[in-house]
Amino acid sequence: MLVEIRCQLFKNELITFHEGLNVILGDEKATNSIGKTTFLMIIDFVFGGESFLKKNGGAIKHLGHHIVYFTFKFSHVYYYFSRESDKHNIVKIYDKNKNLIEEISIQNFREFLKEKYELEHLIYLSFREVIGPYSRIWGKKYDLNKPINIDKEPDKKAITRLLKLFNMYDNINSHDKKIDYLTKKKQTFKDATKYDIIPDGITKKIYEDAIKRNEKIETEILDITNNLEKNRTNLDVLLSDELLSLKNKISQLHIKRNILKSELNSIVINLTTQDKKIRGKLSNLAEFFPDINLDKLKLIDTFHNNISNILKDQLKEREKILNERIKNLDNEILQQNAEFDNLITYNENNVSRLAIEKLIDLSQQKIKNFEIINIYIDKNSIQDDLSQNIILLSDIKLKIQSDIMLQLNTKMGNINNQIYDNHQFPPSLDLKDNKYSFNNESDTGTGKAYTGIIILDLAIFSLTPLSIIIHDSMLFKNIQTSSFEKIIELYYNQTKQIFISTDSINNYNEKTQKILNIKKVLQLSYENTLYPLKWNEEKK
Template sequence: MLVEIQCDKFMTHNKQRKPIRFHPGLNVVIGDDNGSNSIGKSTFLMILDFVFGGTDYVKKCTDVQENVKEHTINFTFEFDDHLYHFARNTIHYQDIIRCDSNYVPLLNEKPMTVQSYGEFLSDKYGLTAPGLKWRGAISRFIRVYKRDTLDVEHPLQTHKNEKAADSIKSYMRLLNRYAVVEKQINQAADAKDEKEAFRKTTLKYNHIPAAKNERQKAENESRIAELEEQEKKLDTNNSQGLLDLDSMTAYKISFLKERLVKFRRQQALVQSQLTDVRRDMTGKRRSFKRTFTELEHFFPNENFHALEEIEKFHQQLSKILSEEFAETEKDLVTTDNLLTIEIKGLEKEITDIKEIPNVSDAILKEFAKISTEINNLREANKNFDELNRLSKIADDYAKTRDAVTRDQLLSIEFELNHEMSKISLRILNDSSHLPPVIHLERMDKYTFHTPNDGGTGAETRGLITFDLANLNISSIPFLVHDSLLLKNIEKPVFSRIIDVYDQQKENGKQVFMAYDTLDSYSPATRQLIEKNAVLKLSPGGNELFGWAWNKEKQDDETKQK
């Protein structure tokens, strides 16, 4: 736990303040009974956030940075009877420095990054659930003026622009409830990706698309039957017995011709790219029309206009990528040569097959046409069945994901609401008052409110109740509550909240709070707060930094720079 904070800029009446010591349970930063402002109560709580790895102190407390200037916050944690000393500077705040007991940086030890420091604290505090980050675990429970954690309707929020989905996910990780959901989310996503990849593959790269529906599948089956009948008649009319002797040969010719067309098309594109690269290497330019007219003639259905963008891109790179162009030219030449070899081989294969005697070329073409259509229709139906299979798997995983997610959200909701009900009864001492309620509707939406009570006191009390409940059901080690959360709380309720704060010492947890104007509270409450006061601030030289810069004129003897 945090046991000490020290800074040479902390002053009181022209003298440096002694280190501020902390203990389990309640730790109070207390102001005077006049409720004086701008003496450093909230600022000190922001420094606590800074000590716990936050950056709001340097980014949002700009008046402090402008007036106090650069300074270093020193602090000490105690874990398992061992003390760990650190320093963090307001300018170089991305580094956390390991120190000795006098806050002298340790030799031969590199500064810790904010991330590695967070990992250190997570480990020491036992916040080690899968995927849980230190700031994601504790940031929402540091509720201080100027921080984005004071929204009474969104207690899970850690910063202003955080999406509800990220808030809920982070909170579930804190409770170690997200890992099982994440597993199902990933499984469902993988199944959906596999289905979509198969669907796209059948539409692109010249594969056969799947039948659209059961009706089309049935139509394909009917067409296959018709084609098979035509195939039989063709065999009967062929005196050479084509079906028995040369069906595989005819299909092979059809297959080889399809491959030949593909290789010729690929070679045309490669040669076009090679021309572009060579032109770019010499700095010459040619128009799209001159470059691709012949390709458009042979492949009218291809979108060669898209290649003009590639041509422009090549022009831009030609001056700085000469070596890369040379390597690219070499690769393209190699590819062109390999394609030429493949094309010549296919042409020879087709020629050799066609030279088989007694096979009518007309019959061969007709048979190949029928065989190709039959195979395409069968492939379409096969793809339809496979897509249906993958869709069913994806749907099943999605249903499992949704069921597991719903169960986890309901379980969290029940446990948290039950604990908030207990806390409310404890601090209100009245079972007729409704406690705050959270409803986790889904992974990206939740609501939080106190039923039938939208008053300021009820809403801030709801945040306090939420935090106290989480001290009991989660591993969070501390709370930080600014005075503005407590200002509108009824005095008897305030006293009972202070009691609950103090009792956290039984669990080894800490509550840091700021408050003032205690003169109207009961002696017992005042005594408890005074007993747990770790820092007392007041105007006239006893501000946190020994002076108040919000006044028009300052006494040079009290102003500390």
């Protein structure tokens, strides 16, 4: 819990706090610009917030940068810190004698608070994501019809944060990741067809034709192997990995030669060509299509990049280099063909070279047909999986959101009854996938909206590990007196810290006045402002 705040710029340098409700009291005239809101923002500042810097620059402008010292207590152990407005990304740690121990980043400080407030199980939320939406201070942007949103963020983001706060996000997260992966894979398929890496438009008929072709190929292979068997030829040798690999290697050498020959022809006729920027676009292809010849694509890309940089006086030199490379490739092709011939030469059997090459050709056709079959199956499988996961995620969200709605709306109904003695309809939260509505029937006019928000915050405060609530006086301005008195009783019964500002307490009954005075941590008025210097900065 927060124990104290000290700042040399305050009139009263030291302000101490206690468990449960902590009240900053204004005067009976409800005087503005005396420091109530500013002090709430400083409380938010020591909890790792930024609103004091962004929304309340008047104090810094008129008084200079602040050094705020503050103390927390957890499990009977005191922790001493300071944070400066001009070095707000750093928090200093002290011992009990005010000796500086070390400096840590604001992120590490927030992690410290998350640990000490026992929020580590909320693995999907930062400390500020937990408490920030419920630090309701004048100057921050809030939509009364969207009370769990921050600024103008989409409903989906606010709902997701609420699910995380209720610690019901694990199952949703796993399916979200699966959907993201499948969406990415689906897009990669589109990119692959866009750049002609895999064939586009593989219909069911094309898929079925590929299956039929493979069935026919199987029959042909069986016929050839039966004939070879009669000659006691070892089929395993004929179709060995070595033989197939060698055949593919020869094919690759021919491809490289054709590429170099194409480049040579381009140089001779002095053609120019545009770059094909495909490498970055196809960076994900290898993940989903490991058999694709990306080296070939990169080689083509390299050629087109090189040709754009070759000057005319370099063309002849380049032509010479290419001719030499082509000559070397021709020699290598001759060597590989000779090795291929040796592999298929047998002393005991006069096996037909044409039969062996036919087997290899049929095997390669079979592989290509399998590629078509697998692409069709994978593409449809991805879409089916994606659709199923989207439906499943929707069902999971519906169940979780229904559970949260039941808890929240039941709790809000109980709180509402304590405030209105069953004479007003309670507010309710209606979650619908990525949208929600907040239905508020608890009061009249502006007071209705603010009372509903207070009831919502108290319900969330009760049902979740939410550490603190900060409620500024602007929430109470239009609430009926009797309703406010009941709200103060609800605040008073909390054990977790709540920080509020209010004024004109003589308007309330004796019990409410007593609670506010007992829980008062700071009394402000026109004569006793937060700072010695007055300026008209806070307007409500």
